[in-house]
Amino acid sequence: MGKKVTLKYNEKEYNFDLLKGSEDENAIDVSKLRSDLNLITLDPGFKNTGSCKSAITFLDGEKGILRYRGYSIEDLAKNADFLEVAFLLIFGELPTKNQLNKLIADIQDNAIIDEDLKKILVSFPRSAHPMGILSSLTSALIAFNPEKKISLTKKTGDEHAYMYNLIVKLLAKIPILVAWVYRRRNGLSLDYGDYTQGYVENVTKMMFQRPNQKYIKNDVIVNAMNKLLILHADHEQNCSTSTVRIVGSSEASLFASVSAGISALWGRLHGGANQAVLEMLEAIKNDGGDTKKFMEKAKDKNDSFRLMGFGHRVYKNFDPRAKIIKVTAHEVLKDLGIKDPILNIAKSLEKEALNDPYFTSRKLYPNVDFYSGIIYKALNIPTEMFTVMFALGRVPGWIAHWREMRMNNDPIGRPRQVYTGSKKRDFLPLKNR
Numbered sequence: 001m002g003k004k005v006t007l008k009y010n011e012k013e014y015n016f017d018l019l020k021g022s023e024d025e026n027a028i029d030v031s032k033l034r035s036d037l038n039l040i041t042l043d044p045g046f047k048n049t050g051s052c053k054s055a056i057t058f059l060d061g062e063k064g065i066l067r068y069r070g071y072s073i074e075d076l077a078k079n080a081d082f083l084e085v086a087f088l089l090i091f092g093e094l095p096t097k098n099q100l101n102k103l104i105a106d107i108q109d110n111a112i113i114d115e116d117l118k119k120i121l122v123s124f125p126r127s128a129h130p131m132g133i134l135s136s137l138t139s140a141l142i143a144f145n146p147e148k149k150i151s152l153t154k155k156t157g158d159e160h161a162y163m164y165n166l167i168v169k170l171l172a173k174i175p176i177l178v179a180w181v182y183r184r185r186n187g188l189s190l191d192y193g194d195y196t197q198g199y200v201e202n203v204t205k206m207m208f209q210r211p212n213q214k215y216i217k218n219d220v221i222v223n224a225m226n227k228l229l230i231l232h233a234d235h236e237q238n239c240s241t242s243t244v245r246i247v248g249s250s251e252a253s254l255f256a257s258v259s260a261g262i263s264a265l266w267g268r269l270h271g272g273a274n275q276a277v278l279e280m281l282e283a284i285k286n287d288g289g290d291t292k293k294f295m296e297k298a299k300d301k302n303d304s305f306r307l308m309g310f311g312h313r314v315y316k317n318f319d320p321r322a323k324i325i326k327v328t329a330h331e332v333l334k335d336l337g338i339k340d341p342i343l344n345i346a347k348s349l350e351k352e353a354l355n356d357p358y359f360t361s362r363k364l365y366p367n368v369d370f371y372s373g374i375i376y377k378a379l380n381i382p383t384e385m386f387t388v389m390f391a392l393g394r395v396p397g398w399i400a401h402w403r404e405m406r407m408n409n410d411p412i413g414r415p416r417q418v419y420t421g422s423k424k425r426d427f428l429p430l431k432n433r
């Protein structure tokens, strides 16, 4: 018999199953708590709540470990191609050569956007934030690619083929939208590329190609982009992925769920942090570069300033992605011959924070977004596009979780609450108020 956890309530003892994950993490199964005891748990921000069982990504925040389907993030970032990682996350195994070639060919077959969607894009004001545009266009894709309901009970070959087609469509169309959002901001033509040249290479080409100029591939840019996309590809039940799962749990379409995920990612406490970090570093530079002054502001509870790119809900140790990105930032700046003073400002902030009891006692370390903006800036990507690049990387993770949720037949996501409002009272007519 498995281990139990006992809860004493109203002088009676109740046993709950203790579940173990494949990496030995423990969880109390409280799924019968309400039906058996008429109790719910209260856990604002879900700091202690597991919302599902998932076989996609393993994360140990205390030890600073991150693995996709068992493969370490260090190994993947060093050796893999982003599309291989996407396949791994979504379908569970690294692709064979044939599987990868088929995926690339299928993506290329779907690399087309309805011309009417261009009209929607150009109707946005130039000043609109790219994340808002990307979320809207992803949602608008549904109008041009209506999805049929996938049966949750029958997992037939047809259902799998249908789901595969949906996934391929999204993997093909999102990079085009990303490139177009960027090009529209820069007044450039909205063109297509060719995924058979390489998925990441095609994204960079679609973004950076200039009219009447021969596009010359820059390996530094493609490799840095490949690494960044891999590092952002999944992070288990974070805010945007939980959003995708919860939206999808109502049987909303894949595109609608991913559009919601893009909106959730936008905020500066989540994916929007990369934009916020760069703006913070630039502000410190323009203020004279006094990092200590900003450290004091970050620690001052009466000041709303936070050290952006620091701290994480689950990492209480170095974010392993941040370690890789810091090294990559150095390499990219060196290879592109760029000397950017904000890299030194970032390094000073990190050094000071790692020696400051405020940060060490709260286990606040640099996260994935602390150094990523420095790389994006070096690649000539405008600050407001940073979170869009994060979204591009996260698409395979969102798809993987949406697919897992649908294939596991997970129930609709619907938390409970502790009601703190008025007790029953009678309506007062307007003349008596």
Ligand code: CMC
Pocket: 045, 235, 238, 268, 269, 270, 271, 273, 298, 299, 305, 306, 307, 308, 309, 310, 311, 312, 313, 314, 362, 364, 367, 368, 369
């Ligand atoms: N600067 C100063 N103090 C901080 C910071 C920070 N960046 N982060 C946390 N703290 C303090 C916070 O004030 C609190 O102090 P106290 O215990 O005295 O009240 C303590 O540390 C715990 O913070 P919390 O806000 O309760 O922790 P959380 O798990 O709810 O929030 C976080 C995690 C990432 C939202 C937060 O650390 C933060 O706002 N960081 C800056 C934004 C950022 O870099 N976000 C990107 C996260 S990584 C990308 C991704 O989303 O995947």
